Amino acid sequence: MSKTKKQLVFEAAAELFMEKGYLAASMREIAKKVGLEQASSLYNHLKSKEEVLIKICLENAERFINGIAAVEQTSSTPIEKLKALIHLHISIATEDRTSVTVFNDEWRHLSEPHLNDFLTKRKDYENRFKKIIESGIASGDFKAVDPTIALYTILTSIRWIHYWYKPGRSQSVVDLERDVFVLLVEGLKN
Amino acid sequence: MSKTKKQLVFEAAAELFMEKGYLAASMREIAKKVGLEQASSLYNHLKSKEEVLIKICLENAERFINGIAAVEQTSSTPIEKLKALIHLHISIATEDRTSVTVFNDEWRHLSEPHLNDFLTKRKDYENRFKKIIESGIASGDFKAVDPTIALYTILTSIRWIHYWYKPGRSQSVVDLERDVFVLLVEGLKN
Numbered sequence: 001m002s003k004t005k006k007q008l009v010f011e012a013a014a015e016l017f018m019e020k021g022y023l024a025a026s027m028r029e030i031a032k033k034v035g036l037e038q039a040s041s042l043y044n045h046l047k048s049k050e051e052v053l054i055k056i057c058l059e060n061a062e063r064f065i066n067g068i069a070a071v072e073q074t075s076s077t078p079i080e081k082l083k084a085l086i087h088l089h090i091s092i093a094t095e096d097r098t099s100v101t102v103f104n105d106e107w108r109h110l111s112e113p114h115l116n117d118f119l120t121k122r123k124d125y126e127n128r129f130k131k132i133i134e135s136g137i138a139s140g141d142f143k144a145v146d147p148t149i150a151l152y153t154i155l156t157s158i159r160w161i162h163y164w165y166k167p168g169r170s171q172s173v174v175d176l177e178r179d180v181f182v183l184l185v186e187g188l189k190n
Numbered sequence: 191m192s193k194t195k196k197q198l199v200f201e202a203a204a205e206l207f208m209e210k211g212y213l214a215a216s217m218r219e220i221a222k223k224v225g226l227e228q229a230s231s232l233y234n235h236l237k238s239k240e241e242v243l244i245k246i247c248l249e250n251a252e253r254f255i256n257g258i259a260a261v262e263q264t265s266s267t268p269i270e271k272l273k274a275l276i277h278l279h280i281s282i283a284t285e286d287r288t289s290v291t292v293f294n295d296e297w298r299h300l301s302e303p304h305l306n307d308f309l310t311k312r313k314d315y316e317n318r319f320k321k322i323i324e325s326g327i328a329s330g331d332f333k334a335v336d337p338t339i340a341l342y343t344i345l346t347s348i349r350w351i352h353y354w355y356k357p358g359r360s361q362s363v364v365d366l367e368r369d370v371f372v373l374l375v376e377g378l379k380n
Binding site for chain 1: 213335338340342343344347350351353354355360365366369370372373375376377378379
């Protein structure tokens, strides 16, 4: 199925946000990127650039929430659950780099009530990630580290993979995942 | 020795950059923060807000370069060198949070030739950090991971500690360092 004009407009806007940042991107440039001569024709497809930002931020927040919900429902060990969460971040970061970049770098520019909605989802995700770490500490699978320190040491690293890892370079996604498991999971194992 | 007016102006500007971002901060607000009624009096102490950004970015780049140079000169094992680098990041992030936040978040706004100078220093630091990882892999102290993946997995995590760790919370800096060693060094050990 070919993409609708609306989809193309949203993709162009997302790319522009990634290239120059949300604040610096203008409706005029979005129009130019999709070949609309007049910025005014763009308004048939897009009310404001924030519409794109809201869609990206909330859709990605949902992807992470749905991903962690699926992990929680398995009967895997805490080690396997942690690996599944790292896999979730690596998959999303490598399969949809534009969207993850905008999501991670630009959510601060959401207006209310979207910002509050986003922050609530983000906090919920972090709390559930921390619960998985805590359950591994409680079961003796993980060392007795501080769960908050473990959460953010791991999460910071995997949240920003898109900053330095570009698919198609010398390291494959398989290499990436294998080595990140070594670096972020092996040390925690009891 | 009490601080000079110029030092107070620089500190106020740095705090303002941290609070609202470099782009959004104005000379008028810097003046207000140090109690100068007229923005024009500020120009006796500060030519432009970029003067502060340049100072912060280059001073911090120097701190990291000097820190890694000191580590390189020791005869420690690669494991001890890696721990010393993590200690360097944690020390700077916890002792001078304002400056590290501006350094990490706002360097993109440097103009040339400062941006190029900064990026050269940053790349030099990353290359030297990677060499320490490579030497540990070569000596068999570290597992045979990809050095680039190891570099950025570790560096991303420790570069952004100031984002989530606030000194004075329930975790002490000693706890932080101990657990970050477990999380980022133990897995790499062979």
